[in-house]
Amino acid sequence: MAVPDSKQALLAELARSYAALEKELATVPPELFGEKTLEGHAKGEVMSAHDLVAYLIGWNELVLKWHARRAAGEEPDFPDTGFGWNELGRLAARFYRDYEMLAVPELLARLFEAKARILRLVERQDAAALYGAPWYRRYTMGRMIQLNTSSPYINARGRLRKWKKARGLA
Template identity: 55%
Template sequence: MAVPQNKTELLAAIDKTYGKLAADFAAIPVERTAEKTLEGHAKGIMMSVHDLAAYLLGWNLLVIKWYRGRKAGQEVDFPETGYKWNELGRLAQKFYADHAALPFPDLLAELDRAKSDIVAIIEAEDDTSLYGRPWYEKWTLGRMIQFNTSSPYANAHTRLVKWRKAQALS
């Protein structure tokens, strides 16, 4: 899929990739979601399907936090308070831990809510505010949203398709 260049394309990319991802998650038996049989987000770490959903939720919640903070005129820590961009593996571990106690169906409901909140953010903006100027360093708001929604949704879909085949869950 091409990199979205405007509001319409961004919304379409999120809709398409999230739709595939939601179908993937729905096809996995809940009792299999805690198995640490997926390659993790840090070298040498294995994760579960639950962890993958927690990772996606973590990034979606950060997008919302960044946006709301900026809208309120606050200084925003990127990527997250206490983390640097070269510590994303450690941040992934935080996301796994943050949502570890949440039952998988509830985790998916939270992910769906966060995705809906991001769609509402996009819908409240226009092409100029999304793509017409840098929002964080050289990146536009639309690109920052895409980096943390449709791109990781597509990556997670690819991982889950491969995992389901390896687990004979096709």
């Protein structure tokens, strides 16, 4: 799919990619959700479907944090305080730890709520705010949202499909 370049396209992409992910997650057997057999976010690492959802929540909530800080007149730390863009594996591990105690229903509800808050954030923006000027380095606000929400949803769905196929679950 083409990279969204308008508010309507971004909202549609968020809805489409999340719905596809949600459908995929619904077919993961509950007893396998915590099994660490999925290819991890860092080279040579493994994770569980639970970790994968935690990762998505982490990025969604980071996007919301960036916007909250900007709204408060502060410059956010990118990608997050204490992490550089070259430390995303370490950041992923933190996301796994941050949500490891949540039961699967709570975890999925938290992802749904974070996605809903992202949609509300996008809905509050106009075209100029989303795509009219760089928001972070050369990236527009809309592109930063897409890169850190719908793109990871698509990637996560692909990981789950590959994992399920390898296990004979597809």
